[in-house]
Amino acid sequence: MTTISAFSLTVRPDNVAIITIDVPDEKMNTLKAEFGTQVRAILKQIRDNKALQGVVITSAKPDNFIAGADINMIGNCASAQEAEGLARQGQQIMAELNGLSIPVIAAIHGACLGGGLELALACHGRVCSDDPKTVLGLPEVQLGLLPGSGGTQRLPRLIGVSTALDMILTGKQLRARQALKVGLVDDVVPQTILLEAAVELAKQAPSRSRHLPVKERILAGPLGRNILFTLAGKKTEQKTHGNYPATKKILEVIETGLAQGTSSGYDAEARAFGELAMTSQSKALRHIFFASTEIKKDPGASVEAGPLRAVGILGGGLMGGGIAFVTATKGKLPVRIKDINAKGINHALKYSWELLDNKVRRRHIKANERDSQLALISGSTDYRGFAHRDLVIEAVFEDLALKQKMVSEVEQQCAPHTIFASNTSSLPIGDIAAQAQRPEQVIGLHFFSPVEKMPLVEVIPHAATSEQTIATTVKLAKKQGKMPIVVADRAGFYVNRILAPYINEAIRMLTDGERIEDIDNALVKFGFPVGPIQLLDEVGIDTGTKIMPVLEAAYGDRFSAPATLISAILNDDRKGRKNGRGFYLYGAKGRTSKKQPDSAIYSLPGMASRNSQLSPQQIAERCVMLMLNEAARCFDERVIRSARDGDIGAVFGIGFPPFLGGPFRYMDSLGAGEVVARLQRLTTQYGPRFTPCEALVAMAERGETFWSPVETGLQA
Numbered sequence: 103m104t105t106i107s108a109f110s111l112t113v114r115p116d117n118v119a120i121i122t123i124d125v126p127d128e129k130m131n132t133l134k135a136e137f138g139t140q141v142r143a144i145l146k147q148i149r150d151n152k153a154l155q156g157v158v159i160t161s162a163k164p165d166n167f168i169a170g171a172d173i174n175m176i177g178n179c180a181s182a183q184e185a186e187g188l189a190r191q192g193q194q195i196m197a198e199l200n201g202l203s204i205p206v207i208a209a210i211h212g213a214c215l216g217g218g219l220e221l222a223l224a225c226h227g228r229v230c231s232d233d234p235k236t237v238l239g240l241p242e243v244q245l246g247l248l249p250g251s252g253g254t255q256r257l258p259r260l261i262g263v264s265t266a267l268d269m270i271l272t273g274k275q276l277r278a279r280q281a282l283k284v285g286l287v288d289d290v291v292p293q294t295i296l297l298e299a300a301v302e303l304a305k306q307a308p309s310r311s312r313h314l315p316v317k318e319r320i321l322a323g324p325l326g327r328n329i330l331f332t333l334a335g336k337k338t339e340q341k342t343h344g345n346y347p348a349t350k351k352i353l354e355v356i357e358t359g360l361a362q363g364t365s366s367g368y369d370a371e372a373r374a375f376g377e378l379a380m381t382s383q384s385k386a387l388r389h390i391f392f393a394s395t396e397i398k399k400d401p402g403a404s405v406e407a408g409p410l411r412a413v414g415i416l417g418g419g420l421m422g423g424g425i426a427f428v429t430a431t432k433g434k435l436p437v438r439i440k441d442i443n444a445k446g447i448n449h450a451l452k453y454s455w456e457l458l459d460n461k462v463r464r465r466h467i468k469a470n471e472r473d474s475q476l477a478l479i480s481g482s483t484d485y486r487g488f489a490h491r492d493l494v495i496e497a498v499f500e501d502l503a504l505k506q507k508m509v510s511e512v513e514q515q516c517a518p519h520t521i522f523a524s525n526t527s528s529l530p531i532g533d534i535a536a537q538a539q540r541p542e543q544v545i546g547l548h549f550f551s552p553v554e555k556m557p558l559v560e561v562i563p564h565a566a567t568s569e570q571t572i573a574t575t576v577k578l579a580k581k582q583g584k585m586p587i588v589v590a591d592r593a594g595f596y597v598n599r600i601l602a603p604y605i606n607e608a609i610r611m612l613t614d615g616e617r618i619e620d621i622d623n624a625l626v627k628f629g630f631p632v633g634p635i636q637l638l639d640e641v642g643i644d645t646g647t648k649i650m651p652v653l654e655a656a657y658g659d660r661f662s663a664p665a666t667l668i669s670a671i672l673n674d675d676r677k678g679r680k681n682g683r684g685f686y687l688y689g690a691k692g693r694t695s696k697k698q699p700d701s702a703i704y705s706l707p708g709m710a711s712r713n714s715q716l717s718p719q720q721i722a723e724r725c726v727m728l729m730l731n732e733a734a735r736c737f738d739e740r741v742i743r744s745a746r747d748g749d750i751g752a753v754f755g756i757g758f759p760p761f762l763g764g765p766f767r768y769m770d771s772l773g774a775g776e777v778v779a780r781l782q783r784l785t786t787q788y789g790p791r792f793t794p795c796e797a798l799v800a801m802a803e804r805g806e807t808f809w810s811p812v813e814t815g816l817q818a
Contacts (some may be wrong), residue, residue, distance in 0.1 A: 107140045108123060108124060108125040108126065108131070108134075108137055108140060109121055109122070109123055109137070109140050109141060109144050110122045110124070111144050111147055111148070113151070113154070114301070116155070116301070116305070117153050117154050117155045117156075118154070118155055118156045118157070118158060118301050118304050118305065119148055119151070119154050119156070119157045119158070120157075120158050120160060120297075121144060121157060121158070121159045121160070122160055122161070122162050123159065123160070123161045123162065123163075123167075123168060124161070124162035124163065129163070130163065130166050130169040130213070131161055131163055131166055131167065131168045131169060131218070132168065132169055132170055132171060132172045132217075133168060133170070133171045133172065133192075133217040133218070133221070134171075134172045134175065135172075135175050135188060135191065138191055138195055141195055141198075141199075142195070142198065145198055145199065145202070148202060148204075149202070149203075154204055155204060155205075155304065155305055156204050156205045156206070156207065156301070156304025156305055156307075157202065157204060157205070157206040157207070157304060158206075158207050158208075158209050158297065158300040158301055158304055159206065159207070159208050159209065159221070159222075159225060160208075160209040160211075160296075160297060160300070161211065161212070163212065164212075165211075165212040165213075165235050166211075166212035166213040166214075166235075167208070167210045167211060167212050167213060167214040167218055167222070167236075168213075168214060168215070168216075168217065168218025168221060169213045169215055169216070169218060170215045170216030170217050170218055170241070171192070171216055171217035171251075173245065173388055173391065173392075175188055176188070176247070176379050176384075176388065177388065179379055179380075181376075181380070182376035182377050182379065182380045183376060184376070185375060185376040185379035185380065186372050186373055186375060186376025186377075187376075188250065188375075189250035189251065189371065189372040189375040189376065190372045192217065192220070192250055192251030192252070193250075193251055193252050193368050193371070193372060195251075196220060196221065196223075196224035196251050196252045197224070197252070199221070199224045199225065200224040200225070200226070204304075205226045205227065205303070205304045205305075205306075205307045206224075206225040206226050206227075206304070207225055207226065207227045207228065207229060207300045207301075207303045207304045208221070208222035208225040208227070208228045208229070208300070209229055209230075209296050209297055209299075209300035210222060210228060210229065210230035210231065210236060210238070210287070210296075211230065211231040211233060211235070211236055211293050211296055212231075212233070212235045212236055213235070213236075213237055214230070214236070214237070214238045214239075215237070215238070215239050215240070215241055215275070216239075216240060216241060216242055216249070217249075217251055219238050219239065219240055219249075219253065220240070220249055220251040220252055220253040220256070221251075222238070223252065223253060223256040223257060223260065224251075224252060224256065227288045227300075227303050227304075228286065228287040228288055229287060229288060229289045229290075229291060229296060229299050229300045229303055230278050230281060230282075230287045230289075230290055230291075230296075231278065231290070231291065231292065231293040231296050232278050232279070232290050232291065232292055232293075233278070233293050234277070234466075234467070236277065236278045237275040237276065237277060238275065238276050238281050238286060238287070239269060239273060239274060239275035239276060240253050240257065240269055240270050240273065241273035241275070242270075242273070242348070243270065243271060243272070243273045243346070243348050243349065243352065244273045244387065244391075245384060245387045245388050245391060246346065246347070246348050246378060246381060246383040246384030246385075246386070246387040246388070246761065247348055247375060247378050247379065247384055248270070248348055248351055248352045248355060248371065248374055248375060248378060249270065249371070250371060250372060250375035252368060252371070253270070253371075254270065254352065254355045254356050254359065254367065254371045255356075255359045255364050255367040255368055255371065257269065257270065257286075258356055258359070258360065260285060260286065261284045261285045261286055262284075262285075263327065263330060263356070263360065264330060265284050266356070267330075267334055267352075267353070267356065270352050270356070271334070271338060271349055271352055271353075277465075277466065278290045279465060288303060289303065324361070327357065327360055327361070331353055331357050334353060335350075335353055338350070338353065343626065343627045343629070345383070345629050345759065345761050346383060346761055347378065347381055347383060348378050348381075348383070348384070351374040351377070351378055354370070354374070355367065355370045355371045355374050358370040359371070382771065383761040385763075386760070386761055386762055386763030386767060386768075386771075387760055387761060387763070389749075389763045389764075389767055390749065390750070390753055390760055390763055390764065393746045393749055393750050393764075394585060394750055394754070396746060397585055397586070397587065397746070397747070397750055398580065398585070400576075401573055401576060401577070402561060402572050402573055402575075402576030402586065402588050403569040403570070403572040403573035403576065403588075404569055405569045405570050405573055406570070406573060407570065407573040407574040407576070407577040408492065408519060408521070408570050408571075408573070408574040409492050409519075409574075410435065410492050410493065410574060410577060410578055410581065411435070411436075411490075411492055412435060412436045412437075412438070412490060412491050412492060413429050413433075413435050413436070413437050413438075413491060413492070413493050413494070413495065413578070414437070414438045414439075414440065414487075414488050414491035414493070414494035414495070414512075414516070414520075415429075415437060415438070415439045415440070415450075415494070415495050415496075415497060416439075416440050416441075416494060416495070416496045416497060416498055416508055416512075417439075417440075417441060417446070417496065417497040417498040418439050418441035418446030418447045418448075418449050418450035418481065419446065419449070419450075419497065420453075420551065420552075421497040421525055421549060421551060421553060422439060422441070422446075422450055422495075422497040423439075423449060423450035423451075423452075423453035423454065424453065424549070424551070424552055424553025424554055425495055425497060425525065425549060425553055425582075426439055426450055426453075426454060426479050427453065427454045427457055427479075427553065427554055428553055428554055428582040428583060428584070429578075429581075429582055430454065430475055430476075430478035430479050431454075431457075431458070431475050432581065432582050432583035433578065433581035433582045433583075434478070434581075435478065435581065436478045436479075436480075437478060437479045437480070438480050438481065438482065438487045438488060438491065439451075439479065439480070439481040439482075440481070440482055440483070440484070440485060440488065441481065441483060442483065443483060444481075444483060447481030447482070447483070448481075450479070450481065451476075451479060451481065454475075454476060454479055455476060457554060458472040458475055458476060459472060485511070485515035485516075488512075488515050488516050489515070489516060489517060490516075490517055491516055491517070491520055492517075492519065492520060492521065492574070493520065493521040493523060493574065493575070493578055494512050494516060494520060494521070494522055494523070495523045495524075495525055495547060496508045496509075496512075496522065496523065496524045496525060496526075497525045497549075500526060500527065500528060500529060500648065502529055502533055502534065505524055505526065505529065505534045506533075506534060506536065506537050508522070508524075509522050509534060509535065509537070509538050509544060510537065510538075513538065513539050513540060518540075519543075520543065521543045521544075521545065521571050521574055521575065522538070522543060522544045522545070523544075523545050523546065523547035523575055523578075524544070524545070524546050524547065525546075525547055525548060525549050526546060526548065527548055527595075527598060527645075527648075527649060528593070528594070528598070528648065528649040528652045530564070530591055530592075530593070531544065531545065531546040531562050531563070531564040531567075531591045532564035532565060532566075532591050534546075534564075535564055535566065535567075541564070541566040541567075542566050542567060542568040542571060543567075543568070543571050544564065544566075544567065544571075545561065545562060545563050545564070545567050545571050545572065545575050546560065546561070546562025546563075546564075546591065546595070547559060547560075547561060547562070547575055547578075547579065548560040548561075548562060548595060548597075549584075550597070550755060551641060556754075556755070557583075557584060557585045557754045558584065558585050558586075558587070558597070558750070558751060558754040558755040559579045559582075559584045559585070559586050559587075560586075560587060560588075560589045560595050560596060560597060560751070560755075561575050561576055561579060561586050561587065561588045561589070562588075562589055562590070562591050562595055563588065563591065564591040565591070572588060576588065585750060585754050587742065587743075587747040587750060587751045588743055588747070589741055589742055589743075589747070589751070590739070590740060590741045590742075592656070592739065592741050593652055593653055593655075593656035593657065594649060594652070594653050594656070595741070596736050596741050596742050596747075596748070596751050596755075597751055597752070597755040597756060598649050598653075599653065599732060599736060599741070600729050600732045600733045600736065600752065600756075600765070601729070601756050602649060602650060602653050602661060602732075603660065603661065603728035603729060603731075603732050603791070604634055604725045604726070604728055604729040605634045605635075605637070605638055605646065606650070606661065606662075606663045606664075606728075607634075607724050607725045607728050608621050608625075608633070608634035608635055608725055609635075609638075609663060609664050609667060609668065610663075610664050611716065611721060611724065612635065612664075612667070612709070613664045613666075613667050613708055613709055613710060614710055614713075615710040615711060615712055615713035615714065615715070616714050616715075616716060616721065617699070617712060617714055618635050618685050618686070618699035618703065619697070619699050620714055620716075620718070620721065621633060621634065621635055621721055622634065622635050622636050622697075623718065624718035624719075624721035624722045625721070625722055625725060625726075627718055627722070628718075628722040628726065628759065629758075629759025629760075629761060629762060630756075630757050630758070630759060631757040632757070634725060635685050636685070636686065636697065637756075638678065638684075638685065639678035639679050639684035639685050639686055640678065640679055641678070642677050642678050642679075642680050643668075643671055643672065643676055643677050643678045643684060643685075644672060644677045644678075646678075647663070647668050647672070650663045650668075659790075659791065660790070660791040660793075664708060665708075666707055666708030667706060667707070667708035667709060669707075669708075670706040670707045670708055671703070671706060674706065676703075683700075684700070685699060685700060685703055686698060686699055686700060687699070687700045723780065723784070724784065724788070727777075727780055727781055727784055727792065728791065728792065729752075729758075729765060730765050730768070730769055730777060731777075731781055731792070731794060731795055731798065733748055733752065733765040733766065733769075734769065734777075734795050734797050734798045734801075735795045735797065736748065737766065737797065737808065738795065738796075738797035745764075745766035745767075745808040745809050746809075748764065748765060748766050748808075749763060749764020749765065749766050749767055750764065752764050752765050766808040766809060767808075767809060769798075769808060770807040770808055770809055773802075774798055774801040774802040774805075774806065774807070775802040775805075777794070777798055777802070778794045778798050778799055778802040781793065781794040781798070782794060
């Protein structure tokens with residue numbers, strides 16, 4: 103069988119060679135190990151043709167240059183030495199490309215990430231299109247890795263150490279104008295003239311050295327470098343709490359290259375790449391990457407989705423405004439908002455205006471793009487304009503009678519095929535659909551706040567929801583840029599159900615005498631983005647505690663919360679950040695001042711005197727083990743369809759530490775027996791709420807896992 107090459111070479115009449123990258127049968131160009139021989143063959147042709155004046159590398163894909171290296175290559179490595187070998191092969195090919203005696207220019211349109219940017223860095227110059235799709239970055243750190251094909255050495259020398267560290271340590275992506283400003287690219291042009299601009303640059307033989315700003319030259323010297331890396335190390339440790347070993351390795355490898363020269367730098371880069379590929383953190387982060395990729399492809403149902411041409415939203419509050427924004431800006435769908443008064447509609451429109459105008463100010467979009475996106479959103483105090491909406495999302499108060507009334511009105515005012523999706527966080531969808539004429543077209547679509555930032559949505563069919571309704575709702579969620587998981591219509595659904603015991607336990611420890619900041623810091627150190635008490639302040643204490651009685655009624659005492667303290671907090675008009683009164687002190691405009699806890703909390707009814715007795719590990723264990731136990735119950739009761747959905751839901755819905763891979767992968771790495779043993783010990787210490795669920799006990803006895811060892815890479 104003949105392998106179709108991903109690389110083709112043509113020579114123009116002006117003796118500029120064009121290398122076109124087009125990986126067969128793939129939407130995105132990704133670099134694979136087997137491409138090495140193809141690239142070397144093309145480089146030999148270029149070296150043999152003495153008439154050539156220059157080379158331009160471009161992509162045949164409509165919206166990406168090279169999206170990175172194929173991550174499956176790393177998963178196939180059985181040892182650090184094998185992974186190191188991959189890196190060395192990549193470095194060698196980039197060196198051969200860089201060593202060509204004629205100018206090589208990358209013509210970049212669309213995503214140029216990871217190995218794609220490393221290839222562009224190995225070229226002698228770079229031109230990119232001014233299209234919003236064009237982004238450049240080295241996101242390897244997000245997979246627990248570092249750039250392994252020379253990126254850690256070439257980028258600091260091109261754009262300066264501090265800018266390169268910022269890019270490599272965070273994985274941040276630069277748009278075209280940002281890339282030009284920092285010196286990552288030589289020019290930004292419209293896509294229509296991208297190839298010609300790159301050809302012209304190739305003919306001009308671009309300078310291979312760039313004068314860095316004075317500040318960067320100082321930082322490249324021994325003294326400046328020492329200060330910079332010390333500060334970067336401290337800042338990184340504060341952010342990662344030692345949970346992400348890749349960041350430390352990145353600093354070491356870049357510093358080695360600057361202090362000892364590129365040869366030592368490349369050597370250190372390849373070795374570090376091999377070591378990181380074998381870490382549990384990288385395996386877990388790659389697990390999350392593959393799981394999220396699968397979810398993006400999952401239609402959610404066994405039938406085709408219905409039409410999606412226009413969307414309606416009931417309620418112009420914070421959630422309604424956020425849903426309207428993502429539907430119009432990401433989904434490119436016209437949105438009509440209905441609210442009981444014009445104030446609500448104006449609030450929703452203002453919300454979108456401010457978010458879009460901020461993008462204009464940051465030069466992410468142009469003013470005319472802002473205006474055209476905003477034009478997709480309209481509003482009314484009645485149902486005018488709703489007759490042809492394919493799907494209506496309800497985002498009104500958590501009141502069953504009101505939501506049932508909304509269902510009835512939508513069925514009367516909209517088309518027979520219109521789907522009714524409720525953004526409820528606590529009410530059963532079956533109850534909302536109880537009086538519906540077309541219950542098969544009623545579904546839950548639970549967004550998380552703030553809608554424009556939180557990637558997860560829960561899609562909740564009730565017993566009578568049709569497969570097409572599920573498929574259409576999942577399709578909409580994806581258009582909105584969301585990660586949808588389909589969950590069962592049970593109290594709390596999935597995310598709130600596993601979150602509630604976690605937060606309850608934090609409040610319980612607070613009432614027992616632990617300090618607010620000690621509890622939150624313990625969970626941040628464990629790997630959560632914010633602690634449980636601060637999280638309650640962020641979502642709103644009134645909102646966050648509203649679901650607790652619902653869960654207690656459904657599942658019993660293990661969901662009981664410290665009622666005396668919660669009542670006292672609410673009676674003291676403490677709603678959290680939104681009204682500037684919560685567990686923490688807030689200054690002007692709801693800003694925290696270095697997250698100072700409000701000590702007045704400690705004098706409220708239901709509080710013991712401050713008597714901190716637990717270590718950070720003990721605090722984290724109590725909260726996390728309850729979350730894991732509840733996640734196992736959700737799996738057993740089929741609240742979630744798979745361990746994959748459970749891991750994605752926890753990571754993207756509540757910030758479960760990504761380097762642990764989600765609750766199910768984490769339980770598999772501990773082993774069901776160890777999870778059960780810890781829960782049994784906590785049951786003895788603190789009571790029956792920690793009793794391990796039957797499913798976990800049975801798994802421990804049988805030595806079973808949620809994921810197969812092959813799926814998680816735990817067998818390696």
